């Protein structure tokens with residue numbers, strides 16, 4: 001078996017995290033999954049140029065997919081914290097850094113780590 005490079009591991013992890021959040025938001029249709037694949041392919045090139053950015057890939061893929069979804073479907077992920085007012089999307093913070101989180105900039109709260117949105121929006125995983 002070929003060993004998997006740290007860069008490939010970071011890309012695999014980013015893909016899995018963003019897909020988990022898409023599943024949590026029930027928007028993981030085939031064409032949406034392909035948006036993730038497109039982003040991962042672009043970020044593979046990016047991180048090959050700048051290997052130190054491997055920790056940043058998850059946050060970047062999340063933002064790429066968010067931008068792509070905004071054009072095709074609308075805002076994602078919708079804020080689960082604010083019960084009233086206009087529906088609004090969460091933002092990724094830091095935009096370029098490790099351990100990215102979804103935050104609501106209106107309420108000023110961290111909602112969930114990227115990849116853990118299902119737990120924040122939850123209720124669906126009751127056992």
Ligand SMILES: [Zn+2]
Pocket residue numbers: 079080081082088104105106107
């Ligand atoms: Zn909010």
